[in-house]
Amino acid sequence: MVRMTKLAQFMWGGLFSTLALAWCMPAIAAERNDIKSCYDFAKIESSTAKVVSGRHLFVAIDGTFSPDINIKKLVHEKVHLFLKPGDKITIISFSAYVKDFYTDVLFSGKLDTDIADRDDVSKKSLMIFDNCMVKQAQFVKTKVDTYIKNAFKPNDVEVPKTEIITNLSQVIAPQVAVNQGERRLLLLVSDMVENSDITSFYSKNSLKVIAPKQEMQKIQKANMLSEFKQADIYVLGAGWVPATSKEFRGGQVMLPLKQFWQQYFEESNAQLKEFGQPVLMSDM
Numbered sequence: 001m002v003r004m005t006k007l008a009q010f011m012w013g014g015l016f017s018t019l020a021l022a023w024c025m026p027a028i029a030a031e032r033n034d035i036k037s038c039y040d041f042a043k044i045e046s047s048t049a050k051v052v053s054g055r056h057l058f059v060a061i062d063g064t065f066s067p068d069i070n071i072k073k074l075v076h077e078k079v080h081l082f083l084k085p086g087d088k089i090t091i092i093s094f095s096a097y098v099k100d101f102y103t104d105v106l107f108s109g110k111l112d113t114d115i116a117d118r119d120d121v122s123k124k125s126l127m128i129f130d131n132c133m134v135k136q137a138q139f140v141k142t143k144v145d146t147y148i149k150n151a152f153k154p155n156d157v158e159v160p161k162t163e164i165i166t167n168l169s170q171v172i173a174p175q176v177a178v179n180q181g182e183r184r185l186l187l188l189v190s191d192m193v194e195n196s197d198i199t200s201f202y203s204k205n206s207l208k209v210i211a212p213k214q215e216m217q218k219i220q221k222a223n224m225l226s227e228f229k230q231a232d233i234y235v236l237g238a239g240w241v242p243a244t245s246k247e248f249r250g251g252q253v254m255l256p257l258k259q260f261w262q263q264y265f266e267e268s269n270a271q272l273k274e275f276g277q278p279v280l281m282s283d284m
Contacts, residue, residue: 035109035140038132042125050113052086054182057284060172061151062190063095064162067240071278075148075189075236080141082284086113088182089144090175093151094167103171106147111140162195165224165264173226173268184231185284186270192238192261198222207239207253212260219264228270232284235261240278 039046059079083089090108112133115121121129176184193201199218201210219225239249239257258275265272274282 032105033109034107034143035111035136038112038129038136041132042129044115044121044125044129048115048117048120050086050116052084052113054086054088054179055084056088056090056179056182056184057082058090058092058172058176058184058186059148060092060094060167060186060188060190061148062162062164062188062237063093063151063153065190065237065240066153066242067191067237067278071237071240072149072152074279075187076145078187078234078236078280078284079144079148082185083111083140083144085111087111089140091144091147091151092172092175093147094171095153095163103167105175106151107143109140112136162190162193164190164192164194164196165198165219166196168268169224169226173228176231177227177229180229184229186228186231186233187280187284188233188235189237190235191240191278192235192257198224201257207249207257209253210256210260212256212263215260216263216267225264226268226270228265228268231270233265233270233272234274234276234280234284235272236276236280237278238275 037046039049057079059075061075079089088108088110091106092103093106094103114133115126115129118126172186176186193207195202199215201207201215238261239254241249254277258277261275262272273284274280
């Protein structure tokens with residue numbers, strides 16, 4: 001029998017330990033990018049790109065929500081106005097847990113930035129790259145518009161529940177919290193009126209005057225707070241009333257609604273930058 005030296009035993013033992021650790025660790029999935037890189041297309045090293053401060057915009061649309069055309073147009077406008085080269089964009093549709101309505105990441109990707117030193121790149125490659133950048137911007141705008149449009153509930157469909165809190169806690173916040181090295185913003189498009197097994201802000205089919213402190217106790221008891229890791233939150237559509245409804249939502253019901261969500265996001269480590277009732281007045 002051949003005996004192993006202590007050095008060989010140590011090396012083999014280390015190798016087996018490393019393999020065992022690698023076997024136990026979960027595989028790290030590559031970051032999703034639905035936007036094809038112009039650097040790859042033009043065969044230019046991506047390391048030559050301009051470095052910009054990272055920003056990631058998450059657009060989460062309540063699939064049980066069907067506002068008027070002006071509110072929908074405003075969502076498109078705010079997203080287009082925000083996006084710049086180097087930004088990331090993720091569009092999420094969330095809904096109640098009923099047939100044909102579920103939460104899904106519809107689109108996610110990163111826009112390229114320009115080349116840092118264009119003198120180091122051939123004219124032919126620059127021409128290919130520049131043409132690609134124009135097409136990339138058009139592609140992103142088209143995809144963003146398509147997915148935002150399709151995320152809203154059709155007017156002729158009735159959904160009995162609105163699971164805003166569950167979706168924020170279990171699906172949306174975990175995605176927003178991932179990369180803390182970049183500025184993360186959540187544009188939350190919803191009327192913000194919860195109607196679920198946890199709690200309901202309705203009484204006799206109308207928004208009731210809620211007690212924010214009591215509602216927060218229900219959320220805490222259900223363990224449904226979120227963790228946003230200091231992301232910025234912008235709400236668009238809060239308190240929206242359908243044109244066909246005779247319901248009036250004045251300050252008596254809207255102020256407690258805003259107070260509840262301010263407290264919810266504060267305790268979920270996020271900053272509520274603006275609560276659009278229903279229009280978002282500032283830029284993100």
